[in-house]
Amino acid sequence: MANLPKIYDPQQIEGKWYQFWEENRYFHAEAISNKPSYTIVIPPPNITGILHIGHALDNTLQDCLSRWHRMNGFNVLWLPGTDHAGIVTELIMERKLAEEGTSRKEIGRDEFINRMWEWKSESAGYIVSQLQQLGCSCDWERERFTLDEGLSKAVKTAFVKLYDQGLIYQDTYMVNWCPQCDTAVSNLEVEPIEIDGNFYHIKYPVVDSDIKLEIATTRPETMLGDTAVAVHPEDKRHQHLIGKTVCLPLTNREVPIISDTYVDMEFGTGALKVTPAHDVNDYEIGLRHDLEQRVVFTSDGYMNEDAGQEYSGLTRFDCRKKVVEDLDKLDYLVKIVPHPHAVGHHDRCGTIVEPTISPQWFMNVKPLAQRAIEATNNGDVVFIPERETTRFLHWMENIEPWPISRQRWWGHRLPIWFCNACNESTAAMDTPDTCECGATDFCQEEDVLDTWFSSGLWPFSTMGWPDKTDELDTFYPTSVLVTGWDILFFWVARMIMFGLACTDEVPFKTVYLHGLVADEKGQKMSKSKGNAIDPLETIEKYGTDAFRFALVNTSTPIPYVPLPESQIESGRRFTNKIWNAARFLLMNLEKYPKPIESNNTLDENTLEVNWIKSRLAKTINSSTEALKNFRFHELAQILYAFLWHEFCDWYLEFVKQRLTQNQPYALWIAADVLEQTMRLLHPVMPFLTEEIWQQLTIDGKENNDSIESSITIAEWPNSDAEDNQVEETMDTLMTVIDNVRSIRGELNVPNGASIDIHIQSPDPIIRNRLELYLKQYLPAFTRVNDIIIDETLPKPKASAEAVIGELAIYIPLEGVIDLDEEKARLTKRYQQIAKDINAAQKTLENPQFVERAPENVVQQKKDLVDRLSIEQDKLERSLAMLDVSSS
RNA sequence: GGGCGGGUAGCUCAGGUGGCUAGAGCGACAGCUUUACACGCUGUAGGUCACAGGUUCAAGUCCUGUCCCGCCUACCA
Structure with missing residues (x-):
């Protein structure tokens, strides 16, 4: 045991403990238990994905909460699992297929799905083992996948239920269409990106007149689908043209000039080309005026025949170029003005989305949103940080119908059945027997559901809903959902709405939304930006505990948390520091074994022991408080400061001093304090703390049944040993020691030199304390010959001086001291x-x-002035004396 | 256009409900093989708390305005 390596090597330690935890099923939650429940469902990562920095932070925080509650005696369920992530996963598969020289359409639906399942089973283990490497204390016996049978049943049940309530319906409407992925997507999946676009001003000749009506557009190619030009009814410039027609250049089509108040007279030319089939606003105008919806794009982003012979077959982008060239040639183009504007891109593949009219299945979420709003206002669900509540409510209040169908294959096929005879549709768990029309032949809707539909059910579908299970009874509603704020609308909002709709309960009481990990410049880390830290590389280089500590330590409640490499290094140094503190104790415990039986024959009430107990008590209490309030960074800082700057910097030095006098009691207390501190740190650093905890308790365990077999189930500490009197006494001593050290440092007193220390203090209590303790402690910190403490003491010649209130410290430094330096210092x-x-x-x-x-x-102010004034007087006198002696 | 967050030491950030002489980590400088740790120890330097007003006995903290930076959101073609 004593030959522990000098430098902490995480790779020697980490692997074995996860296995130990798994074997002993410490992370397994009982479906029936008399302990109180604490439940977290993991925001399911993509089944084929790999762990990125965002997962690392998210899951570290969840693990902290889980482990902390487990130590507090809760029946903790942290339920893990994965998501099938429809579109993005299919995209990757399609890329693979392309490499093989085939495509999803070529191999067909069944084969494609087979390939997906094959790939799933190959890669499913990655993310799981990565979470384990991170130390996550999930109950792996309850792992779930969104396409599992049980969860699929939940999806169907929820769908049919909402369909029967009239909340799910089919409609032909304008939706965001991704030509690359060949599917509809929802607003949330569209990312508006500012681009340097242009405003193209184009003349449309008015029929039977010399007038040319000038319009402005950012998308000239859509003119091929124009079916009107609109002006504002009160626009004096254009009023007289209403009812006439224009001849659409390049097409020879005549389209009407209509009036609509949607048109903004101030903007552009005040005349708006109307393309009802390819723009949301134009679509609305088209409905109001009964305009033709002229489709000129194909679903995969090319121009179709209706765009005209010249253009048919071109891509959207080539078509724009050609249209502009042609307009210019024919003198219809007035000018091109740079016009930066935001264009919607599909967030999964980056393609510019195309507003497209198509039949889709929608969910009317308004009534569900209303319930979510009420639950929020009632406090049934609480958002941390609080500011997120406003964001959530604002989004909920302005919610729009959710297009839930995707023209994809990997996912939950809508449980909608069309009668082959009358084409009526119905929703049902299984193929219906007979249609109302009497026919018995049905086919199922081809589309699959948006992935967020199944993830929205996750908090209860994973526990067996719609069946009444013990799991639901015990663990639902869950305690807290932990995720990044960027997922608020995707997951959290849907989970709350579905929870209320399906179970009549909010699925979790608290939502904790943490920041996103950023680089030094405050940029969100992402693969595409190339600024991402790879968690697995980081773990290999620094160790899991160091990495987790850095994550927790930086996770302040701001939206983007920078994680510079130096933070992780700092975490590693901390693990090494803890390791060595433990090493020091263990080595000395071999020489001075701690008695198993506690006995009170020793002089236990030494100042340093009472002091460290009091400091530990305060550390325990503030750690608990920090965790209660989700202030993770505070927890990290409290424990870092205590362990490093109090326990190691001061207490262990006291211990060394005691050991030179053959007094091991302080050492035994040190072991005790470290053992408890390991428990406090365990939620953040699971591996290192288990290792040290096991070593520190190993002797006790053989003889004491009350010691648990693992720190994971050891009790979270508590203490009432706070003692301000003791701390104040120690403060006095520390201040004196600090000042002596400071003088030595500043006046360059050689390390080897022993010094005398004269202390003058009028306060008998202080003198008494110093008499009692300073002589014991000081040698641990500085080489010292003689210590003289008295009520009045003359300042020795050629001495350095420090003043602390009415206390003065003189250090005679004849021959060492430079009077000018001393003067400058004072x-x-x-x-x-x-x-x-x-x-x-x-x-x-x-x-x-x-x-x-x-x-x-x-x-307080008065005391401050008194104290400082005394110091000032003393310093003044000393300076005067220095003047005399130096002149 | 609306909303939110931020501007505190060279860098990255802490500083719930106003009240100790404004803190930490990293970096810088100086000195140390002091019998756990050089991934260490000791000491030192470094801040008009973005700017301008206001409220208050008291403002980094609350209010108003201004200037930057970032984000979210919105149908101005």
């Missing part, structure tokens, strides 16, 4: 104090302050 301190006193006095001189501020605040 002057600097003097000036700083003068400034502080000045500011505080100003406040005190204000009668209003004394009158209105709370008494304790006034008193």
